[in-house]
Amino acid sequence: MFAGKLKALILVVILSEATLASQKFDFKYSFEGEKLAISQEAPDYYVALTKAAKSCFSHFKSKTKSSHQKGVDLIDVCANPRS
Numbered sequence: 001m002f003a004g005k006l007k008a009l010i011l012v013v014i015l016s017e018a019t020l021a022s023q024k025f026d027f028k029y030s031f032e033g034e035k036l037a038i039s040q041e042a043p044d045y046y047v048a049l050t051k052a053a054k055s056c057f058s059h060f061k062s063k064t065k066s067s068h069q070k071g072v073d074l075i076d077v078c079a080n081p082r083s
Contacts, residue, residue: 024040029082
């Protein structure tokens with residue numbers, strides 16, 4: 001009887017952690033007049049921001065001819081999303 005309750009309790013804890021483990025975060029970016037919105041699921045804001053920034057950089061990098069200054073500007077935009 002005790003083992004069955006313990007297994008059920010462990011299952012509830014595992015399911016609760018899985019539910020709480022991922023949250024949805026929304027990020028908005030604007031670069032050279034183009035807007036980009038990214039929704040990212042992650043366990044915390046920092047992980048979501050890192051993934052979204054990489055997606056932002058890849059998206060805009062492919063659309064612009066990069067000079068050193070544009071690259072710096074793009075890094076700044078992707079590292080600092082707007083609300």
